Amino acid sequence: MKRLGPQAPTGPGAALAVLAGAQFAVVLSTSIVNVALPAVRDGIGLSDSGMSWVVNSYGLAFGALLLPGGRAADLLGRRRVLLTGLALFAAAALTAGLATTPWLLIAARAAQGVGAAAVAPAALALVMELFPPGPGRGKALGVWGAVSGAGGAAGVLLGGVLTERLGWPWVFHASAAGAALVLAGAVALLPGSPAPAGGGHRIDLAGTATATLGLVALVYGFTTAGRTGWGEPAALVSFAAAAALLTAFALVERRHPAPLLPPRLLAEGPVAPANLVMALLGAVWVGLFYFLPLYQQQVLGAGPLVAGLSQLPLAAANMAGSSLAPRLAARIGPNATLAAGLLVQAGGLLWLSRISAHGSFHADLLGPTLVVGLGLGVAFVQLTGAAVTGVRAADSGLAGGLVNTTRQLGGAIGLALLGSLAASATATHAAHHTRAQALTEGYRTAFLVSALVLAAGAALTPYLARRSARAAPAAATQQPPAAPLPLTTR
Incomplete structure (x- = not known):
């Protein structure tokens, strides 16, 4: 080197x-x-x-x-x-x-x-x-x-x-x-x-192909269903293809000597429950940044620049929550911190579900977005840490890919479902309300369901805590990572 x-x-x-x-x-x-x-x-x-x-x-x-x-x-x-x-x-x-x-x-x-x-x-x-x-x-x-x-x-x-x-x-x-x-x-x-620990293994081409195509079909199916309807042939064919490809992926992984997604990864510590909760957080996260600008532009009449500037308080609160998370975890424990972050964010979304068609940024959005941002920062840091806790050094890149995958998949699926629910609520109120009022009802529905999703995620934290406790003795026996190497051309 x-x-x-x-x-x-x-x-x-x-x-x-x-x-x-x-x-x-x-x-x-x-x-x-x-x-x-x-x-x-x-x-x-x-x-x-x-x-x-x-x-x-x-x-x-x-x-x-x-x-x-x-x-x-x-x-x-x-x-x-x-x-x-x-x-x-x-x-x-x-x-x-x-x-x-x-x-x-x-x-x-x-x-x-x-x-x-x-x-x-x-x-x-x-x-x-x-x-x-x-x-x-x-x-x-x-x-x-x-x-x-x-x-x-x-x-x-x-x-x-x-x-x-x-x-x-x-x-x-x-x-x-x-x-x-x-x-x-x-x-x-x-x-x-250091030299990759798995450098001698062949890449799992069959697993890579079936997983990639299966995930593309799954995300495409949810995206199409959310836009055109759940009974449309394109969505149904995509879901069927995703089921077949992901089943093939599971069969391939059982036989490959170096599988793309080793079963041990999901069996170790809190990786599996952390990724499940991350999928729920991703669903709400993507929906939040989708519906907030729409409410501001289509209901409150804000332009793109004003809608963008209005995201700054949320971003500041998110950064504050992210910096607070390690100190809070040291004081009350990582799992209690995660539950608190999810519940705080759920409370902010419940507050957002009270937005008005005749509201304003300061009256309807500023307070709840600060609460949401704070909870989001705390929860994201804790989930990211849990998803890579106890993972073997040779699998750390895969663990990082997995937690990002679940967040992306959760976002795609969540946005399709939340978008359908919002559209349905808007259509229900369109006949007897103004367009702004009907749209507002749709956004309120999306925020309310998002709050319930995060409450469900918080309910899963005791299971995550038990998996973390079982992984702790094994993690204590692992060799500490090597110190960072000097700068090289590799």
């Missing part, structure tokens, strides 16, 4: 800043396009269905390839996969901003999702590698949670500013520039990793 010279080892703080920047870029690109969609449609000649695919193509590629991305990071080297993913992400975002035809824009967004699927699990695995269990890891995950939550809100804000001031292509150019900046920082500051 070639050295770059006699430099001192890179400090973990600088490395964490780069890895947090990578996560911020991935989350930002999920939400930055939402406010710009009408301008994108008019500027490039998209149909309404094509407009939805600007979002869906990214989400499908990202969600379906996170597991393979995580396993590739474990087998090929986390730093190498991170750098490759960032380069693809930046190039695809630049291509999207330069696109002059709908098909090129949608293809570029899909390629951007592929890059993100490599970046997210590799970056989280590197955080776990750099920070051993203890207060340092708790603080690192606090930073991770802060930038993850802030990225969603910042995307809405930046998307509104760029669309109004410079035009929709700059939404993608900004993503490209940010990824290129993070890539440069990663090359300069990230330490090399």
